[in-house]
Amino acid sequence: MKENAQKDYKKLLLIDDDPNLILLVKDYLEFRGYEVITAENGREALDVLDREIPHLIICDVMMPEMDGYALVEHIRQDPRTSWIPVLFLSAKGQSADRVKGLNTGADVYMVKPFEPEELVAQVESSLKQANRLMHYTNRSSDAGSRIQVPENVELTxxxxxxxxxxxxxxxxxxxxxxxxxxxxxxxxxxxxxxxxxxxxxxxxxxxxxxxxxxx
Incomplete structure (x- = not known):
């Protein structure tokens, strides 16, 4: 119970077209104290995001209707969702696939099959990082401070x-x-x-x- 309370009932959006994986991951994350909402593909996920904003998105890469790459591009272009950490799940584990996923806008790229404990660790790490960034941004905004760079920076x-x-x-x-x-x-x-x-x-x-x- 104490562990669940520490999660502050963080809401996660889980997107995958494999119902067995959805059931397994959803049950595991809910057992760890998270609220989990689900979608079967990118288009369904966008409908969900119109109604509610999760704290983190876990997304398969290869899906029908709209794949993970296209979904993340939508997420990053919308000011309502651009800040949300995105964790990619994919069966494609080559270095080029990881680079493509991260360059598209994902924060974490995990290869299937994965250990549930590793997934939870990545979720918790991403949420902490997002919380630190949000806290820093809010604190900087409250203090009226601007980001500092060397004087006379010249860009081409x-x-x-x-x-x-x-x-x-x-x-x-x-x-x-x-x-x-x-x-x-x-x-x-x-x-x-x-x-x-x-x-x-x-x-x-x-x-x-x-x-x-x-x-």
Whole structure:
């Protein structure tokens, strides 16, 4: 009971077209104190997200109607849901598959089959990270503080375009398609900007762009 209370009844959205996996994972997570709502594919998940906002989304990659990649793009483009951590579940475990999943906008990529305890650990870690980020953002907003970067940071014209699209919530792959360059090129631009600004991640880079009226 104490463990359940510590979860603060976090609501999770579980999306998979395998009813057996849905039943197994749902039961396991509910036993650990989470409230779990389910959907069978991406389109059904979007209908759910119109009605309620979960604290975390667990999503299969290969599904009919709308796959996980397309769903995450929708999630990241909607301000109501863009902050929600997304955990991908996939039978495809090659390095290229993991990279694609993370670059699309997922926060965690787990390969099936997986140990239930590992899934719970990843869920808890993602929720804690999201909570820390939200707390930091709220605290910074309350204090009226702005994100700090070195003075006279100069971006190239291409970097300026890239950071504007990062601030709009676009994934590296989407930015590459829009600018008609390779995804590796976009990753290089993002890395260069992080080095120039001494920032730690894309979230901070996006915040800096918004606060500096570049977005």
């Amino acid at each position: 014209p291409t970097e300026s375009k890239v950071v504007q699209l990062v601030a709009q919530g676009m994934a590296n792959r989407e930015i590459a398609e829009q600018l008609n360059v390779s995804q590796r090129t976009i990753e290089s631009h993002v890395s260069n900007m992080l080095n120039k600004t001494n920032l730690h991640n894309r979230t901070e880079l996006a915040r800096w762009a918004i606060e500096s009226n570049m977005a």
